[in-house]
Amino acid sequence: QYAGLLPHCAGFDRGGWGGSGPGSLMGAIALMRQVLMDARWQAAAEAFEEGLKLQPRNFWAIRQLGLAQEMQGHTEDAIRRYEYVLEHGGNGFPLLFRLVNLYWKEFRFDDLQKRLEQGLEENPERLEIANLLLNYHQLRGHYDEAVEMLKPIAVKTPTNPIILRRMGQLEMERGNLAEARRWFEKAMEIDPGQNKVSMQLVSLN
Numbered sequence: 001q002y003a004g005l006l007p008h009c010a011g012f013d014r015g016g017w018g019g020s021g022p023g024s025l026m027g028a029i030a031l032m033r034q035v036l037m038d039a040r041w042q043a044a045a046e047a048f049e050e051g052l053k054l055q056p057r058n059f060w061a062i063r064q065l066g067l068a069q070e071m072q073g074h075t076e077d078a079i080r081r082y083e084y085v086l087e088h089g090g091n092g093f094p095l096l097f098r099l100v101n102l103y104w105k106e107f108r109f110d111d112l113q114k115r116l117e118q119g120l121e122e123n124p125e126r127l128e129i130a131n132l133l134l135n136y137h138q139l140r141g142h143y144d145e146a147v148e149m150l151k152p153i154a155v156k157t158p159t160n161p162i163i164l165r166r167m168g169q170l171e172m173e174r175g176n177l178a179e180a181r182r183w184f185e186k187a188m189e190i191d192p193g194q195n196k197v198s199m200q201l202v203s204l205n
Contacts, residue, residue, distance in 0.1 A: 044064070044065075045072065048061050048065035049065060059088070059089030062081050062085050063081065063082070065081055066080075076106075082095055082098060082099040082102070096129070097132070099115065100115060109140065112136060116129060130153075143174045144174070146170050147170050150167055150170065161187040161194060164184075164186045164190065165184065165194065167183040168180045168182075169200075172200070172204075177204055181204050181205075184197050184204070
């Protein structure tokens with residue numbers, strides 16, 4: 001089915017994959033998407049590699065090549081592609097999350113933390129990045145760092161029971177039971193129906 005895939009890729013317009021014919025960017029994208037939908041990852045990777053010889057800074061193609069490599073289990077190759085796109089092709093939150101997941105799988109924790117901190121510094125309004133970094137600290141047992149991150153948010157949003165409860169959980173992990181009780185009680189004042197918080201307060205008492 002894909003016997004003619006690479007010849008089509010080799011026929012891309014060298015000026016930028018332009019036009020609308022079988023050797024055009026749009027034709028290539030349609031063909032590559034079909035390959036991706038059919039989960040023919042090796043064929044997709046080969047197609048993107050051929051296309052990138054003609055337009056090496058096409059960030060969409062680099063990202064898709066990384067995806068094809070990831071799906072084949074070529075994790076380090078995928079990481080290099082994703083890193084390149086994030087460093088040269090602007091922000092891409094889904095791609096950031098994908099890269100962070102690969103760092104975690106490869107036990108590259110320093111890279112993971114650095115990438116999330118950089119993303120949060122550049123995009124402080126993106127709470128999902130802050131949440132990922134917070135989860136990372138908690139999973140790694142970095143409870144002091146997690147509290148340092150979350151406490152200013154809890155002070156700014158004193159009526160958010162989820163954040164208050166999480167502060168209580170972190171203080172429990174640190175062994176600060178009095179502080180944990182204080183945060184749990186605040187959470188219960190806002191939302192008395194939190195059964196988990198109620199049980200945690202009972203255990204503290």
